[in-house]
Amino acid sequence: xxxxxxxxxxxxxxxxxxxxxxxxxxxxxxxxxxxxxxxxxxxxxxxxxxxxxxxxxxxxxxxxxxxxxxxxxxxxxxxxxxxxxxxxxxxxxxxxxxxxxxxxxxxxxxxxxxxxxxxxxxxxxxxxxxxxxxxxxxxxxxxxxxxxxxxxxxxxxxxxxxxxxxxxxxxxxxxxxxxxxxxxxxxxxxxxxxxxx
Numbered sequence: 001x002x003x004x005x006x007x008x009x010x011x012x013x014x015x016x017x018x019x020x021x022x023x024x025x026x027x028x029x030x031x032x033x034x035x036x037x038x039x040x041x042x043x044x045x046x047x048x049x050x051x052x053x054x055x056x057x058x059x060x061x062x063x064x065x066x067x068x069x070x071x072x073x074x075x076x077x078x079x080x081x082x083x084x085x086x087x088x089x090x091x092x093x094x095x096x097x098x099x100x101x102x103x104x105x106x107x108x109x110x111x112x113x114x115x116x117x118x119x120x121x122x123x124x125x126x127x128x129x130x131x132x133x134x135x136x137x138x139x140x141x142x143x144x145x146x147x148x149x150x151x152x153x154x155x156x157x158x159x160x161x162x163x164x165x166x167x168x169x170x171x172x173x174x175x176x177x178x179x180x181x182x183x184x185x186x187x188x189x190x191x192x193x194x195x196x197x
Contacts (some may be wrong), residue, residue: 023050058082060091062121063141063151072130076151080143083115091160095139098132107129107139131160 062079078091091111098104107128113120137153 040078058089058143058146059145060086060141060143060149061135063093063149065095065137065151071132071135071158072128073125074128075123075125076141077121078111078141079119081119083118085115085117085122086113088114089120090144091141092144093139093141095137095151098129098136098138099131100134112166129160131158132162134159 008149058080059082060078060080063076065074065076074095076093076095078093080089080091083089089112091113093109093111095107096104097107107126109124109126111122111124113122136155137151139151140151141147141151142148
């Protein structure tokens with residue numbers, strides 16, 4: 001005796017099976033096959049979508065530094081996007097100032113913040129120098145844990161004035177320049193003054 005599955009369609013339906021029941025059986029079978037295919041492909045595709053999400057999230061996309069003409073401060077403006085509101089982030093930056101002569105100076109700083117929306121931007125002014133002569137700039141800014149981009153500087157290089165030393169004022173009539181009443185004052189000698197006003 002051969003067992004036959006009750007949910008399988010007969011190869012040659014007998015005329016005793018109503019046409020409506022035959023259509024329901026075929027429809028049920030098609031739905032089950034469709035669900036099996038969706039489950040087989042839907043889970044891997046869903047996982048790929050989830051894994052791809054961090055690649056488009058949380059990035060810093062702009063960093064500009066403007067240097068004021070006085071050569072003693074700088075303003076850095078940064079912007080980040082694709083943030084998660086309510087999440088704490090930190091932006092760090094490093095600027096290298098290279099004078100035409102002398103040792104390069106490195107400036108490092110961080111900007112902690114909590115995202116109130118999906119974007120964030122800020123401009124901060126900091127003291128610098130004072131710088132003298134020609135100076136070139138390079139640097140980068142990082143959204144910690146996500147990405148790093150180079151900073152755009154304007155102007156670059158920056159020419160700063162070199163201060164000239166102020167001239168010494170001539171000695172007034174009451175100062176001792178090299179001797180006292182025409183007599184040389186030797187090293188280690190002591191002179192006493194008594195003054196009545």
